Amino acid sequence: MSALPMSALPDSNGLLILPRIRVQNANAISSPITHGFPSITAFLGLQWALERKLLGKFPVVFDSIGVVCHDYEEQTAKGGYTKSFCLTRNPIEKDGSTAAIVEEGRIHLDITLLLGISGGCIPDFTEDERAAFAYEVAETVARMRIAGGSVVPGRHGARGKPQLVLVPLSTDAAEANNEFRLLRRRWLPGFALVSRDDLLARRWESLKKNNPRATKFDALLDLSRLNWRPGPAADANDPQKTVEWLPERKDGWIVPMPVGYGALAQFQAGAVEQARDLRAPFSFVESLYSAGQWISPHRLGSWRDLLWYGRADTETGLYRACNDYVQPTTVELPY
Template sequence: MYESHSLLVLPHVRVQNANAISSPMTWGFPAMTAFVGLMHLLERRLTARDVPLLFEGVGVVCHHCEPQASHRGYTHAFHLTRNPVGRDGDTAAIVEEGRVHLEVSLVFAVRGDACAAPAEERAAIAREVGELLLTLRVAGGTVLPGSFRGRRWNGPELIPLDEQEDERRQQSKRLLRRWLPGFALVCRDDLLHERHAEMRADDPDTTLLDAWLDLSRLNMTCRGGEDDGEETIRWEARRRPGWLVPIPVGYGALGPLQAGGDVRRARDTATPLRFVESLYSIGQWVSPHRLDSPERLLWYVDNRLDEGRYRLRNDYIDNAAEFV
C-alpha cells in the first residue's frame, strides 16, 4: 500500500441524477471508473489554471443514495422520462437511463507544491477546487449548489498528512471519524478468489464467473434437525462476510489497438481506439471508522497495457496486487 502525502477532501457533495447503471450487469451506485475520470478531469482543469496539484487516487464515502426506481416484489423498474413527440407527431422512443441521487464525500490523494504551501494558500486552493467541481458532472450527475454548506461539516480542505507515525495514526482516526455516518466502497478481490477455490474443491470446472455470481446473490441453505423426535427441515440465508456487492473495476481489450482515424464514426479521430468489455470484481461497503488509514479507501489506476487490461486497484487488503 502506497502512502499519501496529502489529502484533498470535498465533503458532502450532493449530486442529482447520477448514472445508476454502472455496467451491463450491475446497477445502483456509479462505477468507480466514473470518479477516477472526474479525478483526471479536475487535474487537467487545475493544470490549465496553473495550480500545482497532481492527483494520485480517489476514495468515495457515500452518505445518502436514492436510486430513482420503483419495485414490486423482486421486479425493479427505473423512473424514465417521457420525451415530447417528434415532428411527425409520433411518440419519441424512450431510452432507458438509470438515475440516482447521491450525497458523497470525495477524498483525493494529491501531491505537488501546493501541498507544502501555507495554510491560507491551501485553503484558497481547496475552495477553488470546490468551486470548479460545481461546474462539472459527477458520474453524469449535476452537482447541486448546496454542497459543502452545513453547520456540522467543514468545506473543502487540503490536508498535509503528518510524517511521524504516531501523529499520522491519530490524524487518520480524526479524519475517518469525520466522514461518519457513511460507507466507503473498497475492493475485495481476495474474497472472490477464496470463494472460487472453495467451489473448485467441489467442482473443478467452476469458473470465476460462477464464484462472482455466487457472491452477488442471496443463497439459501437447507438445514435439517429433529424436533420432538420428528425430522425438521428449515431454509436459511447463507451469511456473507460483510456487505458485499458486485462492481465493475475497469475494462479488458477485445482486440488490438487501432490507430486514430482507422475506426469510422469514432468521436476522436486523433486518439488510438480499442474495443473493450467490462471487468468485474467484488466490492464491500465498509464504515470509515473500521479503516486504519485513509489510504485503505483510495482507488488508483493499475493498467497492464501489454495484457490489454485497464483496471482500478484498491489497497483495502495489503496483497491487492497479487490478484488479477
C-alpha cells in the same frame, strides 16, 4: 475479473477532502449487469477531468480518489417484488414521430470525495494557501458533472467545508492513528467503498472443490446473491428429524462491482467511423468485474484504505481500478 498484477497506491503528500456533495440524477447503471451506485471508474474520470481543468493554476497531480456515501435515493418505481427505473419521455423527432425511450437509471447522492494529491509544492503551502486551494477545487467541482449527475449547491457549514490535509499525518504511528480517528469521524454516518478481491478469490477456490469447472463469474454470482445452505446433518438415529436450511452468513455488505475494462479488439486510428477521436487508436472493450464492500469509515485503518487509482496494461489491453484495502485482523472500537 482479472488477476492483473498492479503496483501499489501512489505516494501522495496531500489529501483533499470535499465533504457533503449533493449530486442529482447521477448514473445508477454502473455496468451491463449491475446498478445502484455509479461505477468507481466514473469517479476516476472525475479525478482526471478535474486535473485537466486545474492545469496551469496549480502544479499538482491528482493520483487517486475515494468516495464515502452518506445517503442515496435511486429513482425507481416499486411494483411488488420488482422495481423499474423512472424514465423520461424524449422529445419527438423532426418529422413528428415518437422518439425511442432509452432506459436510463438515475440516483440522487450525498457523498464525500477524497482526492490523493502529489506535488512538490504541497508541503510548502501555508494554512491560508491550503484553504484557498481546497476552496478553488471545490468551486471547480461544483461546476462539473459527477458520474453524469449535476452538483447541487449546498451550504458550507462546519461539516461541508473543503479541507487539504498534509499526509502522512505524522511520523509517529500512534499520533498519526489518533489524528486519522479524528478525521474519519467527519465522514459518519456513511459507508466507504473498498475492494474485496480476496473474497472473490477465496469463494472461487471453495467452489472448485465441489465443481472443478467453476469459473470466477460463478464465484461472483455465488458471492453476490443470498444463498441458503443446509444446516447440520440430520441424526441418523432420528429419521423424523429434518434438515434445517439457514441463510449463508455474509462477511459484510458485499456487492458486485465493475472495476475497469478489457480490450476485445484494437484498431488503428481512423479505422472506426464516428469514433470520438479519429487521431487515437480505437478499441472495443468489455467490463471487468470484482467484489467490493461498503464499510463504515470508523473501521478504516488508514486514509490509504479507501483510495482508488487506475492502472493500465497495454500489452494485455486491461484497464483496472485498484484499491489496497486490507481487512483488519482485530476488531477496533469506533472511538
